[in-house]
Amino acid sequence: MAALPEGRVLTDPDVTESYARDRTFLPPGRPLGVVLAQSRDDVVATMRWAADHRVPVVPRGAGTGLAGGATAIDGCVILSLSRMTAIRELSPRDEIAVVEPGVITADMDRAAREHGLMYAPDPSSFEISTIGGNLATNAGGLRCVKYGVTRDSTLGLEVVLAGGRVLRTGRRTMKGVTGYDLTGLFVGSEGTLGVITAATLRLRRAPRSIATIAAEFTSLRDAAEAVAAIIAAGCQPSLLELMDRTTLKSIDEWKNIGLEPSTRAMLIAQSEGSPDEMAALCGAASFVATASTPEEADELVGLRRLAYPAKERLGQCLTEDVCVPRSRLPEMITSIEEAAARHDVMISTVAHAGDGNVHPVFIFERGLAEPPPAVWAAADEVFRAALDLGGTLTGEHGVGVLKQRWLGLETGPLVTELNHGIKQVFDPLNILNPGKAI
Amino acid sequence: MAALPEGRVLTDPDVTESYARDRTFLPPGRPLGVVLAQSRDDVVATMRWAADHRVPVVPRGAGTGLAGGATAIDGCVILSLSRMTAIRELSPRDEIAVVEPGVITADMDRAAREHGLMYAPDPSSFEISTIGGNLATNAGGLRCVKYGVTRDSTLGLEVVLAGGRVLRTGRRTMKGVTGYDLTGLFVGSEGTLGVITAATLRLRRAPRSIATIAAEFTSLRDAAEAVAAIIAAGCQPSLLELMDRTTLKSIDEWKNIGLEPSTRAMLIAQSEGSPDEMAALCGAASFVATASTPEEADELVGLRRLAYPAKERLGQCLTEDVCVPRSRLPEMITSIEEAAARHDVMISTVAHAGDGNVHPVFIFERGLAEPPPAVWAAADEVFRAALDLGGTLTGEHGVGVLKQRWLGLETGPLVTELNHGIKQVFDPLNILNPGKAI
Numbered sequence: 001m002a003a004l005p006e007g008r009v010l011t012d013p014d015v016t017e018s019y020a021r022d023r024t025f026l027p028p029g030r031p032l033g034v035v036l037a038q039s040r041d042d043v044v045a046t047m048r049w050a051a052d053h054r055v056p057v058v059p060r061g062a063g064t065g066l067a068g069g070a071t072a073i074d075g076c077v078i079l080s081l082s083r084m085t086a087i088r089e090l091s092p093r094d095e096i097a098v099v100e101p102g103v104i105t106a107d108m109d110r111a112a113r114e115h116g117l118m119y120a121p122d123p124s125s126f127e128i129s130t131i132g133g134n135l136a137t138n139a140g141g142l143r144c145v146k147y148g149v150t151r152d153s154t155l156g157l158e159v160v161l162a163g164g165r166v167l168r169t170g171r172r173t174m175k176g177v178t179g180y181d182l183t184g185l186f187v188g189s190e191g192t193l194g195v196i197t198a199a200t201l202r203l204r205r206a207p208r209s210i211a212t213i214a215a216e217f218t219s220l221r222d223a224a225e226a227v228a229a230i231i232a233a234g235c236q237p238s239l240l241e242l243m244d245r246t247t248l249k250s251i252d253e254w255k256n257i258g259l260e261p262s263t264r265a266m267l268i269a270q271s272e273g274s275p276d277e278m279a280a281l282c283g284a285a286s287f288v289a290t291a292s293t294p295e296e297a298d299e300l301v302g303l304r305r306l307a308y309p310a311k312e313r314l315g316q317c318l319t320e321d322v323c324v325p326r327s328r329l330p331e332m333i334t335s336i337e338e339a340a341a342r343h344d345v346m347i348s349t350v351a352h353a354g355d356g357n358v359h360p361v362f363i364f365e366r367g368l369a370e371p372p373p374a375v376w377a378a379a380d381e382v383f384r385a386a387l388d389l390g391g392t393l394t395g396e397h398g399v400g401v402l403k404q405r406w407l408g409l410e411t412g413p414l415v416t417e418l419n420h421g422i423k424q425v426f427d428p429l430n431i432l433n434p435g436k437a438i
Numbered sequence: 439m440a441a442l443p444e445g446r447v448l449t450d451p452d453v454t455e456s457y458a459r460d461r462t463f464l465p466p467g468r469p470l471g472v473v474l475a476q477s478r479d480d481v482v483a484t485m486r487w488a489a490d491h492r493v494p495v496v497p498r499g500a501g502t503g504l505a506g507g508a509t510a511i512d513g514c515v516i517l518s519l520s521r522m523t524a525i526r527e528l529s530p531r532d533e534i535a536v537v538e539p540g541v542i543t544a545d546m547d548r549a550a551r552e553h554g555l556m557y558a559p560d561p562s563s564f565e566i567s568t569i570g571g572n573l574a575t576n577a578g579g580l581r582c583v584k585y586g587v588t589r590d591s592t593l594g595l596e597v598v599l600a601g602g603r604v605l606r607t608g609r610r611t612m613k614g615v616t617g618y619d620l621t622g623l624f625v626g627s628e629g630t631l632g633v634i635t636a637a638t639l640r641l642r643r644a645p646r647s648i649a650t651i652a653a654e655f656t657s658l659r660d661a662a663e664a665v666a667a668i669i670a671a672g673c674q675p676s677l678l679e680l681m682d683r684t685t686l687k688s689i690d691e692w693k694n695i696g697l698e699p700s701t702r703a704m705l706i707a708q709s710e711g712s713p714d715e716m717a718a719l720c721g722a723a724s725f726v727a728t729a730s731t732p733e734e735a736d737e738l739v740g741l742r743r744l745a746y747p748a749k750e751r752l753g754q755c756l757t758e759d760v761c762v763p764r765s766r767l768p769e770m771i772t773s774i775e776e777a778a779a780r781h782d783v784m785i786s787t788v789a790h791a792g793d794g795n796v797h798p799v800f801i802f803e804r805g806l807a808e809p810p811p812a813v814w815a816a817a818d819e820v821f822r823a824a825l826d827l828g829g830t831l832t833g834e835h836g837v838g839v840l841k842q843r844w845l846g847l848e849t850g851p852l853v854t855e856l857n858h859g860i861k862q863v864f865d866p867l868n869i870l871n872p873g874k875a876i
Contacts, residue, residue: 093666093765116672138615149613151622152590167852173761174793175587176830177576177626178837178848179857179876184589184622188615205672228531234554234643323611327531355612392614399616410616414605419617421863425856438617 003045010034019080020072022065024402025318025370029074031058038083040160040197046079047195048164056431057162059191061101061133064125066319067400069136069190069436079195081132087111088198095203096155096172101132101196105139108201117203120147123396124308135196138188140396142304145354146238149396151187153202159186159194162427172200185422190398190437193426207238211275212297214289215282216263220244222284223265224330227353229281230269231326237278239270240354241304244333247348247361250310251303262286267353268304270297307350311361314346318362318371320379322386323395326356335385336360343378357395358386384409399437407438441483448472457518458510460503462840463756463808467512469496476521478598478635484517485633486602494869497629499539499571502563504757505838507574507628507874517633519570525549526636533641534593534610539570539634543577546639555641558585561834562746573634576626578834580742583792584676587834589625591640597624597632600865610638623860628836628875631864645676649713650735653723654701658682660722661703662768665791667719668707669764675716677708678792679742682771685786685799688748689741700724705791706742708735745788749799752784756800756809758817760824761833764794773823774798781816795833796824822847837875845876 010016011033020028032055035046050057056076063070072078084100087108091097092115099108105126108119122141123129129139135157140149147153156170170176170183186193217223223242230237243251243266252259263286269278275290282288291297311317324332333349336358340347346363360382362375371379383393383406393403393410408416419438423430448454449471458466470493473484488495494514501508510516522538525546529535530553537546543564546557560579561567567577573595578587585591594608608614608621624631655661661680668675681689681704690697701724707716713728720726729735749755762770771787774796778785784801798820800813809817821831821844831841831848846854857876861868 091763091765092670094763095669096763116670138619140613144613148586148590151619152586165852167856168850169853171761171830172763172828173795173830173833174764175578175582175761175790175795175833177832177834178830178841178845179853180627180631180860181576181589181619181622181625182853182856184619187619189618193618205669205674208672231533231643232530232554234646236643323609323613325529325532325534325610326612327529352613357611357613390610392609392611392616394615395611395613396615403616407616412606414603415607415617415620418605418620418863422618422860425859425863 004035004042008036008038008042010036016078019060019078022063022068022070024066024068024071025316026068026071026401027369028072029076031072031076031078034078034080036080036083040158040166043079043160043195043197044164044166046077047160047162050077050431051163051429054429054431056434058433059195061130062128064129065133065137065400066397067394067402069398069400071401073434082130084197092117094172097201097203098198099131099201100198101130103131105129105131105134112203113206116206118206119153119201120204121150121153131199132196135187135199136191137398140352140357142239142241142352145240145352146236147204151184154183154187154199155202156200157183157186157196158198159196161194162429162432167194170200190400191433192423192437193432207272209272210270210297211273211278212270212291212300213275213278214300214303215267215285216260216287217265217267217284218262218286220265220333221330223267225284226267226282227329230278231354233281235271235273235278237269237271237354239268239301241268242351242353243304243307244349246346247307247311247350250314250348251306254310254313255306257303260286268300311348311363315363315366316368318375318379320360320362320382321394321397322382322391323355323357324386324389324391328389328391329353329356331389332358332386336382339378339381343374345374345378347378355395401436442473442480446474446476446480448474454516457498457516460501460506460508462504462506462509463754464506464509464839465807466510467514469510469514469516472516472518474518474521478596478604481517481598481633481635482602482604484515485598485600488515488869489601489867492867492869494872496871497633499568500566502567503571503575503838504835505832505840507836507838509839511872520568522635530555532610535639535641536636537569537639538636539568539573541569543567543569543572550641551644554644556644557591557639558642559588559591569637570634573625573637574629575836576834578790578795580677580679580790583678583790584674585642589622592621592625592637593640594638595621595624595634596636597634599632600867600870605632608638628838629871630861630875631870645710647710648708648735649711649716650708650729650738651713651716652727652738652741653705653720654698654725655703655705655722656700656724658703658771659768661705663722664705664720665767668716669792671719673709673711673716675707675709675792677706677739679706680789680791681742681745682787684784685745685749685788688752688786689744692748692751693744695741706738749786749801753801754804754806756813756817758798758800758820759832759835760820760829761793761795762824762827762829766827766829767791767794769827770796770824774820777816777819781812783812783816785816793833839874
């Protein structure tokens with residue numbers, strides 16, 4: 001590591017420990033040290049040293065991951081990209097930006113808004129997550145029901161490979177089909193194939209106007225029917241979020257939102273169309289609020305943004321991330337409720353309902369080193385239910401280490417064999433985030 | 439090939455020759471035979487036999503490709519998927535379809551329209567091209583300026599690998615991040631990694647209403663400015679097509695559209711917004727036609743669909759496919775005009791202008807076995823100009839064999855090495871469409 005300028009390497013265990021975890025409850029390994037990369041050259045130097053010494057490298061953004069993708073491995077170097085924060089270029093005319101991986105997601109969006117554009121992917125952690133972490137997990141968010149996930153906004157990458165060579169993939173153009181889609185392969189690979197040091201991102205025109213409604217329902221099935229109706233009517237929602245009663249209750253206990261005893265679910269929807277049309281499509285709703293000013297809209301969407309902090313007040317949270325075909329949403333939520341009852345576990349559910357992406361949050365006693373067995377048993381049932389419904393273990397958080405146990409149920413041995421074959425092409429020494437993702 | 443039922447294998451050279459070409463002018467190799475697969479089992483049997491006998495296999499859809507991806511190799515088996523035409527499932531509620539590779543692209547769209555949905559990708563050949571061919575090349579089209587390319591509409595695949603094993607990739611859900619993006623890797627791989635035998639496609643809501651305009655300009659730069667203005671205003675066009683004077687003249691000579699002597703370019707635009715707004719954004723236009731009925735809209739878009747047949751009346755066509763950042767469109771078109779003048783070659787240009795994807799069509803004497811040297815010299819200049827402008831050799835047609843000569847200029851040795859490494863993982867015997875794409 002002599003190639004790195006002073007101050008870039010941390011080795012004090014008290015300090016390095018704080019870089020060893022993401023937001024999961026997995027007991028991390030003990031890192032050798034932490035590199036605070038400030039440039040591509042720092043990344044190259046680190047990867048060369050790691051290859052020479054056969055030391056595993058765990059790349060890291062802001063550590064907001066929910067699957068353990070950035071969790072330390074014993075004897076690894078943590079390679080933090082969070083100091084590489086330059087927006088190298090922003091071209092309003094071409095609707096692209098070239099950015100470094102440490103740029104905060106919401107900062108990217110704000111920079112684009114100055115030109116009437118937006119950066120669409122908005123994971124719930126977007127005010128603290130980095131673009132690099134979003135690329136590693138192929139992050140989704142609230143707006144992806146209309147605009148797609150991180151991969152859909154990524155045109156090209158600069159990547160440092162395991163041996164320190166620098167690769168450029170993709171392009172600055174909207175379309176291109178020269179060779180295999182290496183860009184798409186890196187996005188979502190959880191730092192196992194290379195370290196992204198720059199990305200060419202696609203920006204989009206910000207919508208001219210947004211209509212916002214919030215509807216309350218006395219049954220989950222009615223709420224799911226409203227989701228289907230809003231989609232089928234062609235409203236093209238840019239946000240379509242569902243919260244269950246457990247979630248609403250946790251918000252009500254904190255902020256006193258006047259939750260009715262009969263309310264079982266709330267749907268929050270945004271589109272560029274008419275609020276009245278969306279309200280009318282929530283036929284079975286017990287109450288519909290329509291925002292008539294941007295402030296009122298922020299207030300309604302703000303309810304959804306309160307969901308996670310409200311849950312965290314109740315205990316420690318294991319946040320899961322199953323995704324099912326949209327029509328199976330009611331069955332998925334029923335399965336979650338049944339698992340909660342059977343194992344006497346508190347599960348509070350929010351869903352990116354338009355995508356069929358459901359986040360059951362398992363809440364358990366504070367202070368435990370990891371979730372108790374009943375939580376894992378309930379989670380196991382939820383995962384299996386999602387797969388039975390034609391769904392997937394993870395819509396947007398990634399596999400990390402958290403979902404390794406269930407991975408084989410979804411993908412099978414042939415996919416595993418091919419994934420490991422690809423890994424071998426990019427990282428023959430298996431030093432890049434070994435044991436994650438695949 | 440004994441495993442195949444009778445009538446599935448053709449070996450008469452007079453017959454097999456007609457399966458040896460796509461729509462390029464490359465002299466094809468001589469195939470051993472043609473397999474007309476009717477099921478996945480036929481594909482498995484073919485791939486097993488080919489692996490056992492080390493015989494190269496060239497998968498083939500409708501043969502509408504423009505880069506030689508389906509051109510026969512000496513001693514190969516042509517594996518035609520065009521008889522696998524089942525739409526296995528179409529779920530309006532989940533907005534997905536599961537289809538076989540021989541389904542005609544426009545048939546997929548028509549099946550979706552019966553449910554208020556559409557299949558968005560619409561390459562110009564969509565009435566005769568197959569979904570399998572579209573997947574192989576990651577085909578684009580007119581609507582992809584709004585809805586993206588074939589990869590953006592592909593959720594999962596069933597693939598027969600080189601040795602005959604059957605792989606399932608992806609999912610039925612809108613989102614999913616389990617493992618590497620194998621689905622995206624197969625799309626655009628031009629049949630070099632596996633043979634797609636089924637695809638789970640994403641359908642989209644068909645727009646409620648479409649506004650259509652056609653605007654004439656006395657300079658290309660004015661037309662390009664109108665493109666930029668329509669995008670910047672947030673019209674979200676679903677079609678934004680540019681035709682140069684050479685193209686318009688060939689249509690006028692055939693259909694007598696009353697082309698003005700001063701007209702240098704025509705722009706055709708569609709959006710879900712207001713036609714008057716789009717017309718107003720074509721500030722420098724010499725004339726703007728606005729469609730007030732669906733029939734009038736079809737007539738305006740029909741002008742664009744006449745472009746290729748009109749060119750083919752003038753001679754043989756080499757259709758190219760460069761793509762540049764949208765702001766560089768005027769420079770790209772100027773470079774094409776300069777190359778045409780310098781080499782005394784007729785080049786007629788249409789562009790998916792909203793994507794910066796430019797199709798210069800090089801027109802030359804009928805009856806020649808391949809394009810004359812002046813055409814290649816002009817094409818070489820056009821390719822190099824596209825790369826100099828930050829663009830790519832191919833926006834949507836693929837590399838095939840046609841663009842192999844220039845591939846290294848765009849991608850460099852490291853990309854080539856990694857692409858070949860991936861190829862080796864999927865096809866260690868190198869029997870799947872060898873020498874294509876990468």
